Amino acid sequence: MTTMSRRAFLRSSGVGVGLGLAGGCAPAMKGDFAPKRGPRVVVIGGGWGGATAAKYVRLGDPAIEVILLEPNKQFVSCPLSNLVLSGVRSIDSLTFGYRGLRSHGVRIIHEAATAIEPDTKRVRVGEGYLQYDRLIVSPGIEFQTEQIAGLAEAGDQVLHAWKAGPQTVELARRLQAMPDGGVFVLTIPPIAYRCPPGPYERTCQVAWYLKHNKPRSKLIVLDANQNIVSKTGLFRAAWRDYPNIDYRASSKVVKVDTGAREVTTEFGDRVKYDVVNVIPPQRAGTIAVQADLVGADKRWCQVDHVTYESVKHKAVHVIGDSTIGLPVPKSGTVANAMGKICANAVVHLIGGKQPPAMPPVNVCYSWVSDKEAMAVINAYRIEGGKVVQIEQKLTPGQSQAFGQNALGWARSIWNDILG
């Protein structure tokens, strides 16, 4: 944090859609700054879902113009970013440019969408707007900071590191700087949140690091859920190697006090920390809330299971972690799958054809040490217009071979999204 201002830090952390415009937008972006000359798809958000969708619309029909709105100039992979905390990987090894998408003819504008106008089929960008035939919204998640007392006031003193980037690097630095004997506290929000097994993988990575570097330290995990929510048996087995983990279920954190360096659970238990990592409760990205794409819960977006069109607004499709109602986890693989299925549906709809009913897929690898991983695999079908699960399978334990497969998966899917 020595070379980056707080504002720049927050912006690159992806906190708050719209901050990307804080520095002012290009003077040319006023009115209809890119008049539409043919069929056009605008994609909001260049993460796992949006970048995939942008590419696959172009693959499906090169006659369709695709404009991707993404404030960040680089893509940082959340999957594998827990390995940055343990020092096993660098953030640079998870950081990629958008050049591959440009080679598919995707036009990328590094600005944030500020509003959606479904009635006029316009996306607001600063003082201007873009017209669309179909809009794909892939805004990811935003944190419900207000659900934990003291969290908003704490600012960068309390990190989430749940959007890979500068916060990941800074949390790794704090972990490394913690004295041997220090206590690291990780708090897990109630489901639904991005990447169900992610907090438990993080538990493994922090514990692995402490075991090898700070043997007198311990990791206290305060989980708002009643039990490990994903790959329960596999994580329990993995944790046998880490007696430094103190896992406490049904321990929802409701307050953080940076002065006293302690967090408080809903039952009033106070837990002191040397380094804290609060993963706050989450909802769909801000633009989805502002555009009235979220349901009665005001958190997540309901969509058609075949086309990913919003149930609330026509010609607006929502994909990725901000969706709810499908029996799928909020995972990178699912966002990637939704991106291509939605893109294909959009190509069909623009061409006046019936979209095929394609189910998504899921695999979530979790790294339990520097070399070993395990996974959960889900297959689905479409029944009566809805996604239903055919099967869920776990790897038989953890191994270095699954670690190799996890790396193969990562390299492949990054290429599928951006290559």
Next chain:
Amino acid sequence: MTNRGRTLVGLAGLALILAIAAPASTGPKDPGYAKAFSCSACHGWDGASRADTVPVLAGMPAWYLKKAIQDYASGKRPAAEMEPYAKMVLELGVDDVANYFARQPKPAPLAADPAAVERGRVAAAPCAVCHGTTGKGDPAKGVPDLTGQPAGYLRNQMLLFKADKRSPGEPTLSAVKALMKTIPDAQYADLAAYFASQR
């Protein structure tokens, strides 16, 4: 060489380049294109895997991919990461998916250490009995094409054969499994590098 001869050689070369560059694929209009989304996160939309442990499906003969999917789905070829997807592909239509990938152009092999490739070429004689000198295989005998598959994937399969973890107990594979036990572990990577480098 005469001018005409040079032209013929040139045209033959051009035809070869076109044959590699222009596949007989209809891309998104192919009935297997969208069905292959079930595979593309790992294998690429066109089957051109760029990861060392993930097999290339592009240009894979349809009969072999179909067999692999059926074996994964039935559990005959045990693989936790493949079984659910194989069942999905059977539901969606394995013929469409297999034909789609068979029509995609094979990517250029991943970079390999030339010394390892050469050591592998020398050591590959026992493999050539069934797979042919360059590893092209023999569809009539159900022997798969090894050429251009990533070295990490080939090596992993050899290790699975050796430990009888790939199609355990399958009688038609007893010879290859016996052969694998005679090959020193250190040589697996060389053999894999050799077949990976072939087209």
